[in-house]
Amino acid sequence: MSEYDFDLFVIGAGSGGVRASRVASAYGAKVAVAEEHRVGGTCVIRGCVPKKLLVYGSHFAEDLEDAKNYGWTIEGASFSWPALRDHVLNDVDRLNAAYTTTLNNHDVHIFHERATIIAPHRVRLASGQEVSAKFILIATGARPFVPEFPGSDLCITSNEMFHLDALPKRAVIAGGGYIANEFAGILNALGTRVTVVNRGNTILRGYDEQVRDRLLQIYMTKGIEFKFKAPFEKVEKREDGTLDVYLTGHDPIHADIVLFATGRVPNVEGLGLGHVGITPDDLGAIPVDDYSKTSCDSIYAVGDVTNRVQLTPVAIREGQAFADTVFGDKPSTVDYGCIPAAVFSQPPIASVGLTEGEARNRYGNIRVYSSDFRPMRNVFAHRAERGLYKMITEEPSGRILGLHMIGPDSPEILQAAAVAVKAGLTKQAFDDTVALHPSMAEELVLLK
Structure with a gap:
């Protein structure tokens, strides 16, 4: 008989926690997971998945307009925000049920309540019940x-965007990162007047300069307004419920909603880290080693709560590596080099490897x-919007150091191309590959 109630107790049933739980259980471990909200985590419940569905829904505005040049006559077309919103939320329900079923099918016990660490091998649930475990995995993610x-x-934050009663006529979005630019594209396409407000002087810091400048140019052409070096002073509500936004050095803005997309912070409050000697870093994240172990030998952490890369596929890789290491007798780490990234703006951006500036330095x-270039679809639709x-490459070897794209379907194209960058292929390998014509992807093997 084990001296513990469980071999593994996971706090947080997001992407990393779910992967670690089911893999550890498949290795024969007795596993439990505590989740105080819904199973699936930020990405599935209130993040990238429902947001991508809103991107799809909003893009029909342009698609229906472009359809005229392809011979389609569509009369009486109209848009219903409640219909799109409810369809998206119904899909979230489906995914929540699917993730729950996955855990149940792997014999993972689910506690639908908050858990707090009270000792290296012990947690206390919100109900007051105490549970012991040989290992504890923290996978509590982050919040806006x-x-x-x-x-x-x-x-409001991105969490509330999926539950709006009505589509706002005017929106102020604070931030310059991918969340801000994705929601700016969604709302703008659906007819909202959007103003993006940024404390700094650029958008999408960390992405290639030419690519992000191209998005800024396209967004401004679409009617999205940008205000840079504009710190918030205050927001006041009018009697009719609308808002007045006051910015330093700028005129006030009248809006229906103010969305803050200014980064995310790890969920470490109230976890009981002090009981086991774990001290968050300056950004509030849990420090871990290459194997996701914290300063307490029995406690590990994966995903956005750590001081690594805040991306869902990375959290999944970390959860897998943790389970392989601790329960599969296969010590594993995650390679954080050449991680593909995308911004589902309109048009989308995709990137892997070093930017031009990083490579030069x-x-x-x-x-x-x-x-x-101007994508064929845009040419026929009489849209001036251009892709880039x-x-x-590193010279003289020709090894590819980075790929950066903006244009329709860029993330779909880059996923395959990222394999070549990760594998260390050269520009010559692309040159030797026959173009798939006519396609946008063929531009990758025709680059000059």
């Missing part, structure tokens, strides 16, 4: 950050290949 200022309580001798593909 909203700075404090007068009226900050009147603002690290290697010095590089070469940049690019294609600045960039490839950065």
Whole structure:
């Protein structure tokens, strides 16, 4: 008989926690997971999955307009926000049930309540029940950050965007990252007047400069307004429920909603980390080693709660590596190099590897290949919007250091191309590959 109630107790049933739980159970471990909200985590319940569905839904505005040039006459077309919203939320329910079923099918015991660590091998549930485990895995994720200022309580975050009663006529979006730009594209396409407000002087910091500048240009052409170097002073509510937004150095903005998309912070409050000697870093994240172990030998952490890369596929890889290491007798780590990333803006951005600036600073001798083109679909639809593909290589070897793209379906194209960058292939390998014509993807093997 084990001296513990469980071999593994997981706090948080998001992408990383679910993967770790089911893999550990498949190795023969007795596993439990505690989740105080819904099974599936941020990505599935209130993040990338429902947001991507909103992107799809909003893009029909352009598709229906472009359809005229393809011979379609569509009369009486109209849009219903409640219909889209409810369909998205119904799919979230489906995914929540699917993740729950996955855990049940792997004999993982689910506690639908909050858990707090009270000792290296012990947790206390919200009900008061105490449970022991040989290992504890923290997978509590992160949450949106909203700075404090007068009226900050009147603002919303991405969590609430999926539950709006009505589509706003005017929206202010605070932030310059991928969440801000994705919701800016969604709302703009659906007819909302959007103003993006940023404390800094650029959007999408960390992405290739030319690509992010292209998105800014396209968004401004679409009617999205940007205000840079514009810190919030206060937000006030009018009698009719609308909001007045006051910014330093800018005129006030009248809006129906103010969405804050200014980063995310790890969920560590109230976890009981002090009981086991774990101290969060300066950003509030849990420090871990290459095997996801914390400073307490029996406690591990994966996903957005750690000080690594905040991406769902990374959390899944970390959960897998943890289970392989601790329960599969296969010590495993995650390679954080060449992780593909995407911004589901309109048009979308996709990127892998080093930007031009990063490559130049690290290697010095590089070469940049690019294609600045108008996708065939846009030509026929009489849209001036242009795509841009960039490839950065190390010279004289020609090894590909980075690929950066903006244009229709860029994330779908880049996923396959990222394999080549990860494998260390050269530009010559792309040159030797016959183009698939006519397609946008063929630009990758025709770069000059």
